[in-house]
Structures are given as C-alpha cells and as structure tokens.
Amino acid sequence: MKVAVIGAGWAGLAASVALADAGHDITVFEMAPQAGGRARSVAGTDPERPYDNGQHILIGAYRDSLALMRRLGVDPAQVLLRRPLALPYPGEPGLQLPPGPALVSFTRGVLAQRGWPLAARVGLLAAAGGWLARGFRCDPTLTVARLCAGLPAVVKRDLIEPLCVAALNTPAPQASAQVFLRVLKDALFSGPGSADLLLPRRPLSELLATPAAAWLGTRLRRGQRVQRLAAGWRVDDEAFDAVVLACTSVEAARLTADIAPDWSARAGAFAFQPIITVYLHSPGSALPSPMLALRESREAPAQFVFDLGQLGGAPGRFAFVVSGAADWVARGGCGEAVLQQAQQVLTWATPPVIDRVLTEKRATFACTPALDRPPARIAPGLWAAGDYVQGPYPATLEGAVRAGLAAAQGVGAEAGTGANGAASGSPTNTP
Ligand SMILES: Cc1cc2nc3c(=O)[nH]c(=O)nc-3n(C[C@H](O)[C@H](O)[C@H](O)COP(=O)(O)OP(=O)(O)OC[C@H]3O[C@@H](n4cnc5c(N)ncnc54)[C@H](O)[C@@H]3O)c2cc1C
CATH class of the missing domain: 3.30.70 (Alpha-Beta Plaits)
Structure with missing residues (x-):
C-alpha cells in the first residue's frame, strides 16, 4: 500500500520503519528541516556541540525504543550510559538501587537509604507492597499527592515528587496516580535492569532521528507541512491508501476537524x-x-x-x-x-x-487523572500515532514509539498484510 506518515518525531519514525519493513510504500512528511520532533538536537554556535531540545532520560524498560535504535544500526550501549537507578542529591548519596531482581533490588535499596529514618523506609516498603498487592491499580480519579498522602514527608520530598514530575511532567498534586503506578510497575517491578537510567552520551538526534532520516532517504520529505487531509485519502493533493497522523495532537486535531470531528475534539482538548x-x-x-x-x-x-x-x-x-x-x-x-x-x-x-x-x-x-485520550484508530485507513494517543503511559519516547508501532500494526492488519511492529519483533500495545 501507499502510506503517508505525517510527522517524523519518534512516533512517526517508529511507524515508518515498521511500515517499510512490512513492504509498504511510505512517504513521510515533516514540516521541520530535520526529523526528531521534540526529541532532537538544537544547533548552537559550535556545530560540534549542539544542545538537546531539553535533557532526555530513557530507562531500561524502554524496550521498543531500544529495539528501534538497534534496527537502525544504533548500538544503545554506545550512545547511552546505563546506570542502576540512583537519586543522589548534592552531598547525599540518596536512594540507590543495587543490581538484581526488581523486588529484591528495590527492597535492598530502600532499606539501605540511611538518609531516611527507619520508619520512613518501612513506610515506603509497606506502601509499595500495597500497590503491588492491588496490581498497581487505583481509582482513576486519584492524584499522586492523594495516593501518597500517608507516606512519610521525606519519602514524598526525595522520591515521589521528583519521580512524578520527571516521569509525568506534572506536579504530584495534579498528576494521575494510575499512570504513576503504571510507570512504577514497569520501571521498578518488572525485569532486571528495567529501572536502569539510560543517559544520552551523544547529541539527542544521533539516538534516532539522524539514523532514521538516513535510512528513510528520499522517502522523508523535510520542510513540508501538511496543510490538508481529505477522506479517501488525500494528503494535500496526493492520493494514499492509508495515513498515519504522527504529528502533534494540536496538528492532528486541525487536520481531522472536518473528517472526524469527534476524534478531533478529543485530540484538541489537551492541556x-x-x-x-x-x-x-x-x-x-x-x-x-x-x-x-x-x-x-x-x-x-x-x-x-x-x-x-x-x-x-x-x-x-x-x-x-x-x-x-x-x-x-x-x-x-x-x-x-x-x-x-x-x-x-x-x-x-x-x-x-x-x-x-x-x-x-x-x-x-498534562498527565492528570481520568484524562480522555483519543484512540489510535480514527477511521478505516486513518490512524494516529503520538505520545498522547490512548495508552497506559505518560508522554514519553517509549509511549511515542509504541504508538507508532501500534499504528503501523493497525494499518497492516486492516490491509491484511500484518505490519506487526517489525522494528521490535515483539508484540506492541494494541489500540
Ligand atoms: C524538554 C523535553 C524533555 C523531555 N524529556 C523526556 C525524557 O526525559 N524522557 C522521555 O521519555 N520523554 C521525554 N520527553 C517527551 C518526548 O520528547 C516526547 O514524548 C516524544 O518526543 C513525542 O514524540 P512524538 O513523535 O509523539 O511527537 P513529536 O516529537 O512532537 O513529533 C511530531 C512531529 O510532527 C511534525 N509535524 C507537526 N505538524 C505537522 C504537519 N502538519 N505536517 C508535517 N509534520 C508535522 C513536527 O514537526 C514533529 O516533528 C521530553 C519532552 C520535552 C519537550
């Protein structure tokens, strides 16, 4: 099939690679002069030393992002510094998780955090045991501040609040407890190494955007902002069999305002x-x-x-x-x-x-409780991919990549060709 991918952020790049690997004829439209979207490098005065468009951190649980890098010939071990989770503060070692199975590592790390009184350490372990027992689920209307209201103040200050704002980019009094618990589950309580911090040691664009752009070649049309999407499907004046909208939620809402007004209203409602x-x-x-x-x-x-x-x-x-x-x-x-x-x-x-x-x-x-996120499937042959699309995660690189893979899988399934997230070779979150 002839498939248009609109937007070359990490979601659009993941979708493009999976669709191309499944044999589709893809065209990627990107309005910026370079790929990468929010996760890209920004030029400074010294071309050798660009800035990142904001410091990004990956974690060991970012399975599909790491697989996509490998698919494009990028060795995560070369471009990322992997460290067991540690939250040192100036002059204080802070919480450090030793290597090992998740549960054991978390328990040992918390017990060894001598900067906290013993009662605080025991209080955190008891709360984490409760979250585990309830399958990391909670009332979807709960905020992180309310979920953690009973925890010792020092644990909230040194662990919960910084983790919450780092992972959800939303302060604990406004952040969704359900999404926070899901992040904790995948990071702290899944396979060994899931909680490891992966810090970029190359400019951000070199992690994915630049190698993906090279891989796509002329299939990536940079500096081309899609103005209009018409049912059928026509992207500006060009006909396609299917379209993946991998632009921002604001642009996706604009492009679908006439063809899918309900979906457009949901995509346009984010704070x-x-x-x-x-x-x-x-x-x-x-x-x-x-x-x-x-x-x-x-x-x-x-x-x-x-x-x-x-x-x-x-x-x-x-x-x-x-x-x-x-x-x-x-x-x-x-x-x-x-x-x-x-x-x-x-x-x-x-x-x-x-x-x-x-x-x-x-x-x-803003990752607030009971947020209404639009689904990936907009109409037959029209799919959305982006960190905002329905899913269990906050807006992250991994959420974007998984959304891209899921959209590619959706396009393939509709066409009966089975574009099944070939970049990772593993099942992805279905919409
Ligand atoms: C400062 C900062 C720090 C962050 N830190 C982290 C972190 O530490 N860890 C983490 O996991 N995540 C982090 N994130 C979030 C992460 O960057 C995003 O979740 C992810 O990059 C979103 O990818 P995306 O493909 O969904 O969207 P985008 O990156 O926004 O991509 C959308 C693309 O579509 C293009 N586009 C839009 N409209 C059109 C159009 N009409 N025609 C053609 N192209 C169009 C845009 O130019 C853009 O390239 C951070 C984000 C920021 C901004």
Missing part, C-alpha cells in the same frame, strides 16, 4: 505542561556524578542537573531541568533563579553563567 532546560556554563567544573537530583522550592526551580561533560558532551556545560514548569513560564525569570539555585547548592570551579534557556511550552500533555 499542556512546559519544560524549561537551563544550560549553565562553568569551565573546569564537574559534578560528583553525571546526574544529581535537586530540591525544588518556590525560589529553586530545577529538579535535576546533568553534567554534560561527563556524558560525552561539552565540558563545563550543565543542563538544569525544570519539569512541570507552568508556574515558571507565567512568572518568568527561570534562568536567573536556576543560576542562583546552582550557586547555592553546588560547588563550582569557576562562576557559572547562563549559556542558553530552552522553553518548550507544550513539552507534554
């Missing part, structure tokens, strides 16, 4: 949360580890800092991450506040200066 990444420069400085957690407050915006010099990037460059940053976008002055926070809590060889501030106002959808 968004920003992420601000503040890059500081301090020649000669280094952190005690490539990633540190930071304590957020009204004056201190960042929840994490990454030492990019230790991650194969520019020496002396540090990425401070402010997730769930709606308040800071409204208030302004985030860069200066991060600089002050950095000066207060970290030790520097030379005074840090603001290098660059990247603000993604629509970084991800």
Whole structure:
C-alpha cells in the first residue's frame, strides 16, 4: 500500500520503519528541516556541540525504543550510559538501587537509604507492597499527592515528587496516580535492569532521528507541512491508501476537524505542561556524578542537573531541568533563579553563567487523572500515532514509539498484510 506518515518525531519514525519493513510504500512528511520532533538536537554556535531540545532520560524498560535504535544500526550501549537507578542529591548519596531482581533490588535499596529514618523506609516498603498487592491499580480519579498522602514527608520530598514530575511532567498534586503506578510497575517491578537510567552520551538526534532520516532517504520529505487531509485519502493533493497522523495532537486535531470531528475534539482538548532546560556554563567544573537530583522550592526551580561533560558532551556545560514548569513560564525569570539555585547548592570551579534557556511550552500533555485520550484508530485507513494517543503511559519516547508501532500494526492488519511492529519483533500495545 501507499502510506503517508505525517510527522517524523519518534512516533512517526517508529511507524515508518515498521511500515517499510512490512513492504509498504511510505512517504513521510515533516514540516521541520530535520526529523526528531521534540526529541532532537538544537544547533548552537559550535556545530560540534549542539544542545538537546531539553535533557532526555530513557530507562531500561524502554524496550521498543531500544529495539528501534538497534534496527537502525544504533548500538544503545554506545550512545547511552546505563546506570542502576540512583537519586543522589548534592552531598547525599540518596536512594540507590543495587543490581538484581526488581523486588529484591528495590527492597535492598530502600532499606539501605540511611538518609531516611527507619520508619520512613518501612513506610515506603509497606506502601509499595500495597500497590503491588492491588496490581498497581487505583481509582482513576486519584492524584499522586492523594495516593501518597500517608507516606512519610521525606519519602514524598526525595522520591515521589521528583519521580512524578520527571516521569509525568506534572506536579504530584495534579498528576494521575494510575499512570504513576503504571510507570512504577514497569520501571521498578518488572525485569532486571528495567529501572536502569539510560543517559544520552551523544547529541539527542544521533539516538534516532539522524539514523532514521538516513535510512528513510528520499522517502522523508523535510520542510513540508501538511496543510490538508481529505477522506479517501488525500494528503494535500496526493492520493494514499492509508495515513498515519504522527504529528502533534494540536496538528492532528486541525487536520481531522472536518473528517472526524469527534476524534478531533478529543485530540484538541489537551492541556499542556512546559519544560524549561537551563544550560549553565562553568569551565573546569564537574559534578560528583553525571546526574544529581535537586530540591525544588518556590525560589529553586530545577529538579535535576546533568553534567554534560561527563556524558560525552561539552565540558563545563550543565543542563538544569525544570519539569512541570507552568508556574515558571507565567512568572518568568527561570534562568536567573536556576543560576542562583546552582550557586547555592553546588560547588563550582569557576562562576557559572547562563549559556542558553530552552522553553518548550507544550513539552507534554498534562498527565492528570481520568484524562480522555483519543484512540489510535480514527477511521478505516486513518490512524494516529503520538505520545498522547490512548495508552497506559505518560508522554514519553517509549509511549511515542509504541504508538507508532501500534499504528503501523493497525494499518497492516486492516490491509491484511500484518505490519506487526517489525522494528521490535515483539508484540506492541494494541489500540
Ligand atoms: C524538554 C523535553 C524533555 C523531555 N524529556 C523526556 C525524557 O526525559 N524522557 C522521555 O521519555 N520523554 C521525554 N520527553 C517527551 C518526548 O520528547 C516526547 O514524548 C516524544 O518526543 C513525542 O514524540 P512524538 O513523535 O509523539 O511527537 P513529536 O516529537 O512532537 O513529533 C511530531 C512531529 O510532527 C511534525 N509535524 C507537526 N505538524 C505537522 C504537519 N502538519 N505536517 C508535517 N509534520 C508535522 C513536527 O514537526 C514533529 O516533528 C521530553 C519532552 C520535552 C519537550
């Protein structure tokens, strides 16, 4: 079949590779000059040292993203630094999970966290046991703050709140407990290594976008924004047998407004949360580890800092991450506040200066309780792929890739050709 894929973010790239592998004739439309969508590199003054469009972290549970990289000839072991989950704070070792089977590793890690009183450690293990016993399910209207209301304050401050805002990009008082529990289940309580942190040690585009673009060749049409989609299917003036809408939810809502108004209204109804990444420069400085957690407050915006010099990037460059940053976008002055926070809590060889501030106002959808997410199938021959499509995960790279694979599978199943997520060779989440 002749299939159009609209959008070359990680969802569109996953769909394109799976469809092409299943023998379809694909054309990928991407409005930007480069592929990668939100997960791409951004040029700086030094072409050798681009910035990431926001620091990204993968985890060991990102099975389909890692399989897609391998399919495109990228060795995850080369481009990602794999570390057992650890949340060190400046001057404190924090929670560290030792290697081993998930349950044992979590229990041993929590018990060894001597920065917390014993009662706090036991309280967390008891709560986690309860979540496990209930199959990591809860009332879908619950927020993370309410789910964890009974936990010791130190556990909420040092573990739950930073994990929640990092994984769901939504502060705990507004975040969906059901989605949070699902993330915990897949990360902390599935196979060995699932909770491992995978930190990019190459520019973000090199993980997937650049190799995928090379693999697609002339099938990828860059700098071409699709203006119109008509039933039948016509993408602008070109006819196709099937279409995968892998653009943002806002663009997908615009393109389907006439042909699928109900679906369009659902796709257009998301609220968004920003992420601000503040890059500081301090020649000669280094952190005690490539990633540190930071304590957020009204004056201190960042929840994490990454030492990019230790991650194969520019020496002396540090990425401070402010997730769930709606308040800071409204208030302004985030860069200066991060600089002050950095000066207060970290030790520097030379005074840090603001290098660059990247603000993604629509970084991800706000992952709130009982969110209505539109399904992948819009109409026969018309499928949606993107991190926002119905599924158990928050907006993540893995969610995007799985949505892309599921859309490709849907197109193939409708055509009877069985494009079955060939990039991973494993079953994907069906819509
Ligand atoms: C700052 C930041 C930090 C993040 N950190 C993490 C992290 O640590 N871990 C993690 O897992 N996830 C993280 N995410 C989320 C992750 O980046 C996204 O979930 C993922 O990239 C979404 O991919 P996508 O393909 O669904 O959408 P997108 O990446 O938005 O791709 C959509 C593509 O469609 C194109 N497009 C739109 N309209 C049209 C049109 N009309 N015609 C043609 N092309 C069109 C766009 O240009 C874009 O390339 C982060 C996101 C941001 C912004």
